[in-house]
Amino acid sequence: MDYKKLADLLFPNVENIEYYLKKYPKREKKEGEEILRFAPSPTGFIHMGSLFAAFVPEIFSHQTGGKFILRIEDTDQKREIENGIENIIRDLKNYKFIIDESPMNKGKYAPYIQTQRKDIYLSFAKYIVSKGRAYPCFCSEEEIQNMRSIQQQKKDRIGYYGQYAKCRNLTYEEIESKINNGEKFVIRLKSQGDFNKKIIFNDLVKGKMEFPENDIDHILLKSDGLPPYAFAHVVDDHLMDITTITRADEYVSSIPYHLEIWQAFEFPVPRYAHIAPLTKKEGTTIRKLSKRKDPEAAVSYYSELGIPVDAVRLYLATLLNSDFEMWYMQNPDKTIKDFEFKFNKMSVGGSLFDLDKLINISKVYFSKKKAEDIYKETLEYTSEYDKDFYEIVKNNKDKLISFLNIERNIPRPRKDISCYSDVKKETSYLFKELFTEYQIEKKPFYDANILEDYFTNYYNVNDTKEIWFSKIKELCPKYGYASETKDYKQSPEKYKGSVSDICEIIRVAMTGRTMTPDLYEILKLFTNDQIKDRIKMFNEYLTK
């Protein structure tokens, strides 16, 4: 068969492959520079899994001084959703991804949206047909279904291959007449593989793997003229000069097939890094984190909660290489950029997405921040997600900063804030509008008289901390409490309680909770009127 003639018959008005090879020349790269890409489908919002999938190539490209590219894989037009592309770009920007080339920020290798590259795929398909490595197939869906059920009955391997590949042996004349009849066709790879032979493949993450060769005549071009993933990625990644392909490890099993496409073009094969999915534990089973089933998979979950972008990025970094965490503890002044990530340190199985861990990372992150910055960012956060609290934040700058500064600028700061919405939770008792009732269990020793006595006869805002505390101790014996915790511990029968219980009464009365930052500092944030008000409230609460 004259394959050249066949190619012209199938693709009469299509550019030569040389045209595109020239139009998109190899990049001028420095030694070691890597070009990586994130290639999502525009099927909705970005979730944690895709954020991680984007994080990996961004890190590995930029840490070599290379480029990070966003390419949109929208060849399946059935799955497309409105604003899909815009949402992806917005989410990536929010998460501080630096995208060197994308549909918005065009580079030399545009277009970056696959449906806009249709002519390119056609050209490459024509080329591969002209080389005799691909052929048109006119089988209908029914015929393929039939083939499959026969294969199932006979317990044969499923697929279009070998003797099942009917259209493989069509003559030029047969093809020509079908085309003249207007029959629809797809282009299939004419596989040269042998299922009984093995190929060895080296993956950057998973290491050496062995597979049977591909012998299935997979589809390279669908009847709508658009390629499925496999063919598109080879054409695009070659033309865009991608040096390392990162993708989800669900593609592992199609490696032999993808390799055969590269080989058919005689293009050098880039490195591949197959990334295990983020997983979630549900009962005893572990499954892929799902954007449909898991609310915590959506990035909006974190922005609504107010988990800072940088904290999420730190978590992604520890998910990438778990030794990052230790390194970062030892090098608190460095950033993600300073760490050398390695593919072979990535998890081969799957990384469990652990919300507790993220929250912990976020707490540590907050504990290192300046109070002024937290205030500023809380203002931004509340302006979007909590309008009511926004007004309070805006009008109480000094108070909030003073609060945030309690036990902050010390070697081991407090870790009670994990997200911007916690600021409200942690400070609500400072504001009359938010503190409307006590929601804490009454304990027998709670006593409004002690409270009133303390504030009328002992408390003075201007006291130093030492004096402040000695005054509380002074008050203790009057009500049968031990001034020293040690004394109480030694002979508890002699006392009603200790100074810590007195502190608890004051703390609970003022804040409605047993755990707050340093009580001395907290009290300073209350005005006299507020104190009086709380004493009254506390009294009512106890008598109720």
Added chain:
RNA sequence: GGCCUGUUGGUGAAAUGGUUAACACAUCGCCCUCUCAAGGCGACAUUCACGGGUUCAAAUCCCGUACAGGUCACCA
């Protein structure tokens, strides 16, 4: 079912043939401090899914079993 990949404590995870199996989170206990936290110290895998084998030496290599995940589309 075929093919591929995993399986280390309550959890995540490190150790890529060689001392008592890192570290972090969680939990519990003790200590410290002028209150709450934080912090310090300690406990938490006589053992790396199970069974064999190779080796002076195995969580690490090989074989088998079990379990789990992935894949077998004109989806990516």
